[in-house]
Structures are given as structure tokens and as C-alpha cells.
Amino acid sequence: MSTLKLGDVIDVEDRDYKYGTGRLILRVTTIGSRQRRADGDWVDLDGLELRPDGTQLDVHPRHAAVRATALRNQRQPWTRP
Template identity: 65%
Template sequence: MTTLKLGDVTEAGDRDYKYGTGPLILRVPRIGDRQHTADGEWLDLDGLELRSDGPQVEPQPRHAEVRVAALRAWRGPNARR
């Protein structure tokens, strides 16, 4: 995903964001700062977490630090993989 915009839905694998387990799907209402570390470039995101079948998990946004190189557009539950 080359350009992330507010409102985009993005997906990251369980090794591509800090302090979580399993894939992470977020609708992004806030994009924070980028951080350059020894293990790559990371982006602070606040987002509304979605389940893999589409519905929102919680009404409150959650914070995630996501590896920039791993961000990809979510294709949705009906997309062919």
C-alpha cells in the first residue's frame, strides 16, 4: 500500500504490528507519526478494528504501531484471495 489515506481500510499480519496477535484490520481515522528503528519503519495509527468478515469489533478506536512495508489494502470478506 503506497499511500494511506484517512478512511482507508488496511490489513497487517500478526508480525507486522506491535503488541498484538493475529491479523489486524483497521479503518483509519487518524494517521500519526512515522518512526525509523533498526527493524524498519513503523507508523502510528488509530483505527476502528474490523473482524475478518467485516463488522467493527469495538466502538472505540485502538492504537497500533504498524510496519510500513507490511501495510496492504484490505480486500474484504468476499474478495478472492
């Protein structure tokens, strides 16, 4: 995805976001600041967590700091290429 926008869905592994474990699929509702850290650039995001089939997991948004490089070339995780 060239430019992240509200409503986009990201699908990242646990090494590419803070703080959690396992795969994270998130429909973005808020795009926060970008931070440069020793281990790269990170973007603060809020969103609704989704299951792999695209259905919503919870009604409460969750926060995640996501590695900026992990946001490239995203696609809808439940569709086939």
C-alpha cells in the same frame, strides 16, 4: 495501497504491528508519525477494529504501530481479488 489515508482498511499479521497477537483489520481514523527503528520503518495508526467480514468489532479506537512495508498492496480484506 500507494498512499494511506483516513478511512482505508488495513489487514496485517501480528508480526507487522505492535502490540497484539493475531491478525489485525483496522479502519484508519488517525495517521500519526513515521518512526525509523532498527527493524525498519513503522507508522503510528489509530482506528476501528473490524472483523474479517468487515463489521465493526468495537466502538473504541485502538492504537497500533504498523510496519510501513506491510501497508503496501492492501485491499479490502473481506473482498475477493
